[in-house]
Amino acid sequence: MENRITLLRQGRLQPGQGLVFGTHRPHPVERIHFDIDQYVAAYRVGRKPDGSPYRYHIRTYGCQMNEHDTEVMAGLLEAMGYEATDAVEEADFILFNTCAVRENAEDKVFGEIGRLRPLKMQNPQLLLGLCGCMAQEQGVQRLVREKFPWVDLVFGTHNIHRLPELLTRARESQETVMEVWDRAAMTIEDMPKVRKDRVRAWVNIQYGCNKFCTYCIVPYTRGAERSRLPEDVVREVEALAAEGYREVTLLGQNVNDYGIDIGVTFADLLRRINRVPGIERIRFTTSNPWNFTDDLIAAIAECEHVVEHIHLPVQSGNSQILKRMNRTHTREFYLALVDKIRRAIPGVSLTTDIIVGFPGETEAQFQDTLSLVREVEFDNAFTFIYSPRENTPAANFPDDVPLEEKKDRLRRLNELQAEISLRRNQQLAGRTVEVLVEGESKTNRHVFAGRTRTNKLVLFQGEKRFVGQLLPVKVTEAQTWLLKGELVREEVAVS
Ligand code: SAH
Ligand code: SF4
């Protein structure tokens, strides 16, 4: 009998086919170990008639999850025989891996696609694709059909693995090939990846989100939470260590909830990864304040390779707004959690996300956000003006706050955070920090960039052979968004 795995391998799995999830706890998700060589074999492209290789160019928007999806799609394309190019004019396939979290990100993508139309007209062989979170939105699918018919291929976040077949179909088809699955049925292991960095690697541990914050589109674009098995994650991390990677960032929209669907905990996953030889630093993002358990705090504190940095989005400092956001934490709960974390993990750096101008947010409620920011003293904050998103509950909330007022709130918040970030960086002046060297600065060949365990950017004079090493650097100058320093030469690499 043909099962879904056979269908998938043969590329015959239809859109929307798969296990049906409820909105909360999904049924056990099917896990597929993908034989990518076998799958891709039918879609190899060979060379163009003039002997040159087919070339691809991917533009990535949005979060690290999307950046990492791009690495998977690059892996699939290279398995097909495509080569990467930075120059859009040279590309045979241009792919937009999009983000739907705010409207301005979407506008930017459509602007870019519009600008590529002449290129497409000049070169009928060029294929344009749109994937990622925007592709999951029905409004976007409609817009592409009606206004951007020169887009050749649209696919969503749940069927990335089908890119080789879909691209091949798009090359043969007269019409836009559109395949968007509305839910995920499986997690797929062993996808090929072309990673951007040689020192630091992203590792998915969890897909989707069950939280349904009222402003947020992610649960609709990424589906219900699904955890990878710990043994699959550990195997990937071990392989990365063997390739020479020194740092991993574990990715999920809500990493604290990792494992709930498969009966394991995030804290135990950290403990297991901490034992992988060669991995010096373990980062993770994003943590929700909810379900940040004492055991998780203990695991972060006790695992020497888990860094002292927690990205803990608060969104607002006012409990009424938080309730309307469906954030499940209150101001008091958040402050108590920060206190607990700071007591258990000395020197921890805390960063956050904040939305200003949520529908109906009053000046007094915004003041609560400012006072929380003053009280917590975040090392950094990513701040956004609320943007209504298709089919999310908050898009229907009455909103009497004028845009000018929202912009002014953002400005005031950013000014406050910049002061605090500078002050926190100045506390490091004169101290020696451990830096993982990432590479040369883009503007000056002798200046190298790296990060502290607390994720602060450090620039210093260095040499190429230092890339990938952990080095002691003395901070000589603290700026708002970066530190400058000098290598402490008498010491060798620390680990
Ligand atoms: N899973 C993460 C956030 C992912 S989205 C978490 O829960 O923390 C990244 C950030 O985008 C969010 O933290 C939020 O601050 C912001 N964001 C999400 N939806 C938004 C919207 N509709 N308007 C403005 N900002 C939004
Ligand atoms: Fe969006 Fe909330 Fe899920 Fe984060 S936790 S992705 S903000 S719904």
Ligand code: F3S
């Ligand atoms: Fe954007 Fe999707 Fe990430 S909406 S923030 S790319 S999960």
